[in-house]
Structures are given as structure tokens and as C-alpha cells.
Amino acid sequence: TLFCWRSYGHYSICEQDGCLIIKGDTENYRSYRFPIGPINPDVFHATIKLAQDLHEEAPLLVLEPWQFTWMREHYPDLILKQDRNFFDYVYKTDILSTLPGQEFLSIRKQLNKFRRNCPSTVEMITESNMDEVLEFLIKWCQQRECDKYTILKHEKEAIREAIANFSELGFSGITVNPRGEIGGIAIFEELNPHTAVVHYEKALPDCEGIYKEINMQTALHLKDRYEYINRESDMGIPGLREAKERYHPDHYVKLYYLENS
Template identity: 45%
Template sequence: MLSQEDFRPVTLADRAFFERHYALYPQTHSDNTFTNMVCWNHFAQYQYAYVNGNVILASTILGVTRFRPPIGPRDPALMKALIRLAQDIGDNTPIVLIDPATAQWMRDLDPTLTLVPDRDHFEYVYRALDLAELPGKNYLKIRSQINKFRKNCRHTVEPITPANREEVMGFLVKWCEWKGCENDLVLAHEKEAVFYAIEHFAELPLRGLLIRVMSQVAAISLFERLNSDTALVHFEKGLPDCEGIYKAINAETAALLAGEVEYINRESDLGVGGLREAKQRYHPHHMVEVWSLKRDV
């Protein structure tokens, strides 16, 4: 019923298809977004199948293929076929990014399945107004750092547009030189993803902001509408010239989005200790929890 031959690569030409499908089945996790897939295709080799009104996503990283659960109407036969296919060709974690409701449905279909939470890929969702206004004592230190930035760094804020696109590309080159992208495999892949996003900015459902310090681009953010009440921040980059600039671009982005959405998804921490602490420091409203299917060994 389901085979590898049913899958084909995700490309820019598929944007309208995914927008139509996700309008019917809104997403909550960043990894399923069309923007994420095309920007990270060089690394994850995304593919999809469309079967019985369901989209099934797969990615192949370092030769290992993993699947996502079907996105569409519940179809027990299709789910069972996917589990068989995934276990045939996948590793010990053949299906990933399973939302809690789907995890429970899978357990109901087959109580012998081993499903475990994948904390490293839980995503942090904040109230947009909290990130914009930073109210109360919980945000006292962050407010202080932003105030210091505003006092010490003459800056302006503007949207990313075709007119400043080349300047943004130049900024990204400087950012990569500072971070040492060429000597860090993870950053090298991220560099390629964010460059792709800027190069194809007009072809993607992206918006962006930049901060100039002394007329030079010093920070950027790239974001989009995820669903009816949530925006998603895909990328956020800054140079070290002005202390607090990351907190400033975060706040400026939230201030723009707070009038449009209730929540902002700022993606996962991937299990990175310092990143986890930084994301928790902003006091998320809730997490987008995901589970993984584990093969019994």
C-alpha cells in the first residue's frame, strides 16, 4: 500500500500544494513547514508522499531515513502501512515528530508500539506580548540588557526587502566569519539554510526584520505565520559589536508580531545546554511536544 516509490523530493514548486494542505491541517511544529524543508533540503533531503488525502514527510540525514506521521484524515490502514515501511528501511527511530494525540492513536492501533517523548525537539512557544513587553520581575535582567543596548548603540529597525537583500547577505558573511561556520559542521549547514532563505526570500512565505547599528546591518530575524494564532521565528542572527543585540532583535520581532498573533514559536533547543537555558529564560507559555517511535531491539 505504501512504498518508497510513492515519495518524491520537496521543491520550491511544491509551495502552493503545501499551503493548500496545511490550510486544512494547520501545523504546530517548525520541522513540517515548507520553508524549513526547502531551506534545509541540502542537509535533510526532504521527500513527501500524498496518499488518501494525507501528506507523509520523510527526511534522509547521513544516509538514515526517518518518517513523520501522516498529515490528514485518520487512516488506520495507512498508518499501519507507514509503520511497516518505516521499520523496514529506517533505523532504531523510524518515525519521529509525532504529536501527542497521534501518539495515543498509534498506541490504540497497536499497544505493542514503543513511543517515547523526544525532549530535544520540543519547541518553545511564548506569548507574543510577553516577548514584546517583557513584563514583571521575570524579565528584569533582559529588560536591563535591552535598555543598555538602546543607550549605547545608535540603531534603526527596518523590514527586510529586495532593496536591502544584498546588505543582509553581506551581514551573513560577517556572521559566519565571526562564528567560524567553516570549522563547525552544524553552523556550516545552518549557513547554507539561512543563505537559501535570503536568496529565495520572495519565493517563500517569509518576512524579516533587521537592526542597523551605525548604518550597518548588525542583526536579522526571519519569520512567518505558522497557523491561525502562532508565528514562527526561523532564524535570528546578530553580530557581537553591541551587547544585547540578540535580545533587541527578539523584542523588535515580537513587538511587530504581537499585533498579529497570540503566540510565537521559537523552535527547539536540540538538547544544547546553553541554548536550552537561554530559551527557558524567556519563560515559555507552553511546549510543542513530540514523540518518537522506537524499534524494539
């Protein structure tokens, strides 16, 4: 993610005593991430001081539960707040691949309607169809007017980086092809031995319900290898939050930030 979004985040890194310190610098904020690596109180203390010196609203991001616990123990007076907009949604893969029970009835109906109206094939993203995937992304960006909006412009660049470095980054992906042409894609990878993470899901608006097909086909592809699927955050976008909650996440991965006083 950092690699693909580097033109937006302007990330800089520092390795100190076996720990990796990452700083992001966008047009809207500057912040550090809690150091990655072995527990090293000296490095942790120094990073917290660097973050406080930024005088930003949220100068330090705390991404792991143990980091939150460490901060609470060693800096009980500092204020750590949850950022609900950046909670990751984590689902049971077998649930996403079957959509069982009454609570998924309306999604199943919409999925069946899509399949009646737009019969589709599903293919893996490989070297043989990369050019078609790139053509699809051009169409998607034209319809979304990516170049008019900063975040969409950078997202377009991030997805192109993902495609250009697909094998090197260890990505996998699928295409959903109504009427013989790519109408939607998903790009994902292993997050840990139990969890896959879906980085990108994009579709053209021609066939209503195509995102539900992408979601299910991704889960069907992953269900024999991973217990969970992390579908990342909703970024505080109301429609996206509603769509993600409709699939009833198993749990959230919470993000905390240091509130600078």
C-alpha cells in the first residue's frame, strides 16, 4: 500500500536499531506510524517526541493492539482516540462465499438479478490479460472523472502501480466479465496465514450489482486458503460504510491516533 500510494503519501522511512519508522506527508496532514520491529523503548520514545513536535492534529498512528497497550502503559497521560473512518472491516470468508440466512437475503436477490441480466465469466488476472485490465482502468477513470479529484487521481496511479508490479508485490486478482468484456476487478494478497486483504475493487456501472458478484467471486477464490478477508476501511464515506456494514463484518481492526495537545 505504501509503495503503490507513494506519490500521494510522500513516505519517508528510517531504520533505527532494528525498527522501521515511517512518516507520511500529504497535502492535508503529516504523521508518523508507531515503529515496526522489536520492542525498543528508546526508539518508541524518540518517535513519540518527533510526532509531538509536528504539532499536527493526529501526529502518530497506532495500528496494532500491542502498540496501543504499550502506549497506555508508558504514556497514560497522552490522549489516544479511535478513528472510526479507518477501521478495517474483517469478514469470515465462508460467510462471504455463501451469503447464508435471512440477513443476506436482499444481497442474494440483487446478485441473482445481476446474474440474470449480465451473465459473466470470471478469470484470474495474469500476464495474458494485463492489457485488458489497463484498458478497463482507463474506462473506469473516464467514467469517474479521476483527474478532477485528488484522491481518485492518486488512486488511479496506485492501481496502475499495482498492475505494473503485480508479481513482484505478490498480488493476485480476478476479473468479472459480463458480455465478454471486463466489467470489474479485484486485487488482493495474503496479509497473514489466516487472512487475505482486498486492496482494490473497481467496476463499471453498466451492470447493476456487479460489486456483489466481485465480492462473492473473490471469497470463492480465497475460501479454501484463508479464514478471514480484510476489506480495508470505508474512509468515512457514507455509501461505502453502508455497503461494508451490510455484509456483517466478523470484527474490526481498530486504528488509534495520538491527539496532540
